[in-house]
Amino acid sequence: PPILAKDRDGTAHTLAAADGDSLMVALRNAGLSVEGTCGGNMSCGTCHIYVQNAAPGQLPPVSADEAALLADLPDVTADSRLSCQIPVTPTLAGLSIVVAPD
Numbered sequence: 001p002p003i004l005a006k007d008r009d010g011t012a013h014t015l016a017a018a019d020g021d022s023l024m025v026a027l028r029n030a031g032l033s034v035e036g037t038c039g040g041n042m043s044c045g046t047c048h049i050y051v052q053n054a055a056p057g058q059l060p061p062v063s064a065d066e067a068a069l070l071a072d073l074p075d076v077t078a079d080s081r082l083s084c085q086i087p088v089t090p091t092l093a094g095l096s097i098v099v100a101p102d
């Protein structure tokens with residue numbers, strides 16, 4: 001599904017991500033500056049994004065582990081998510097995200 005993603009440098013991308021990937025992998029594959037160094041194991045925080053327009057229920061809820069890691073990251077806002085914890089599904093169509101600062 002098409003997902004609008006803005007990179008750290010402001011570059012806008014439209015992702016045609018494959019179902020089954022995590023959003024972190026989809027962003028990385030599209031060349032955005034998302035490192036995902038822990039491979040989605042919720043230990044690095046380098047997949048931090050801001051979700052700008054999620055509709056209620058569009059994203060999976062934040063788990064306790066995700067919330068705990070987010071709380072340790074700089075620049076966290078109410079829109080913060082770990083992109084490795086968001087599976088790409090058709091329900092993400094139209095979602096708009098921004099890669100968080102380093």
Ligand code: FES
Nearest residue numbers: 040044045047084
């Ligand atoms: Fe490491 Fe998401 S990839 S926390």
